[in-house]
Amino acid sequence: MLDMCKLTAALVFAAIAGLTAIAAGLMNDVRISVILLRTVCVFLITGVLVYIGVFLFEKFGYEKLIKETRSALTELDAQEQFREEKEAGEAEQPEAAEDEASVKGDGFAPLQADSLRRVTGSAEN
Numbered sequence: 001m002l003d004m005c006k007l008t009a010a011l012v013f014a015a016i017a018g019l020t021a022i023a024a025g026l027m028n029d030v031r032i033s034v035i036l037l038r039t040v041c042v043f044l045i046t047g048v049l050v051y052i053g054v055f056l057f058e059k060f061g062y063e064k065l066i067k068e069t070r071s072a073l074t075e076l077d078a079q080e081q082f083r084e085e086k087e088a089g090e091a092e093q094p095e096a097a098e099d100e101a102s103v104k105g106d107g108f109a110p111l112q113a114d115s116l117r118r119v120t121g122s123a124e125n
Contacts (some may be wrong), residue, residue: 006054014047 021042025035 006051010047010051011056013050017046018043039092043125 018039021039022035025038030038
């Protein structure tokens with residue numbers, strides 16, 4: 001039996017390809033019969049190829065990839081929410097956050113003018 005999701009995807013992509021073929025034919029001043037023939041061919045070929053592609057993706061287990069991606073995204077959302085809550089807690093106590101950052105020693109130091117390398121060009125002008 002035909003799956004409606006596969007069929008819908010195939011029809012949508014085939015319609016887009018058919019409209020593109022029509023637009024390309026009209027821009028090049030091709031005869032209407034040639035435009036219609038090309039549109040029918042493109043519609044059928046694209047529809048069949050997309051249907052086969054969706055069928056193969058389902059056969060080889062793309063659902064597993066989708067589930068892994070969804071779980072990774074929910075994990076990232078949870079981490080982002082935790083980070084926002086942590087930043088909101090630090091915003092309430094700015095002095096404590098500055099002290100914690102200086103004690104932490106994460107290797108960040110502001111640039112000093114004396115520590116920068118100076119590059120000079122040649123005087124061959």
